[in-house]
Amino acid sequence: MKKKIDVILKKDVEKLGLFGEIKKVAAGFARNYLIPKGYALYLKDPRAKAILKEKEKIQQKIAQEIEQLKKLAQRLEEITLALEVRTDEKGKLFGSVKPKEVVEKLAQEHKIQLEAKQLEMEPIKTIEEAPTICEIGVRLGQGIAARLKLQLHPLIKKENPASKEPKKRKQKDNNQKETETETKTSQKKK
Template sequence: MDVILIKDMKNLGEAGAIVSVNRGYARNYLIPKGFAREATKSNIKIKEWEKQQLSLRKNKEIREAKNVAHTLKKLSITLRCEVGESEKLYGSVQAGDIVEALANEGITLTKKQILLEEPIKTLGIYNIPIAIHPEVESKVKIWVVKK
């Protein structure tokens, strides 16, 4: 019996794949548990339509991420921080500070998207990488200056 996998199955394949299995395995386990559905003509058409919609949605997300990346490349953010005698910061600049500064510029990101290897502890100019989308990365220029 042919079935369309709804979820990834370790020994059968990835979601969306059409696989042949024993009729009893399909009727007693895969279909009732929601792991697969029978591969009828209508279900195959539905699978193709869902695949097409997913592709369109993914392309739209990538386009929007590229627009944000283009905006970030042009952007330069200044963070004013308190410093001590040797030009070292009291505390540090972390991903949350960068997210907050970007929010003030109208760009909404999460801390996880800021790829800051370690907190910034000195004054200077930094190019911080940002993962906007799994397939799109950009950098933003951060100026850390004294208050």
């Protein structure tokens, strides 16, 4: 039977535990690997108390961060962000609404700073009716998420049947070209 001892982890160790956790491990594993590599300390080591205090401070910071994220999530739930988009008569957008545009509008109107990668959305390319309301998932971190409402108002650009016809270029007839070249050569001679 292997002898087990208690160690406190100084760092996160894959498949073993996180910083500050107290674990029972084989004495040889602790003595030959964890302690020499700086991953752990014996629980009886005087420095172990400092690690426990540091863990408590980190947990307090995380608790404060979670509170702030919950408040932000509640604030995001109450917001309906309005965006005007150019569309044709069928509801197809000229371009698309991307997460970056939503984040910029949110920062501009509500002073909330997010990154585009925090939004759970695909680029929006069409809208069915006017105005369209979409719900976008927002991952804030620490397992906290929120739903943001995005209201799209179309600015319809009507297609002009005349604009579909190819434009005719004005062509100069040969007489005009010859006259122009003669004028240029006579000006050079002077």
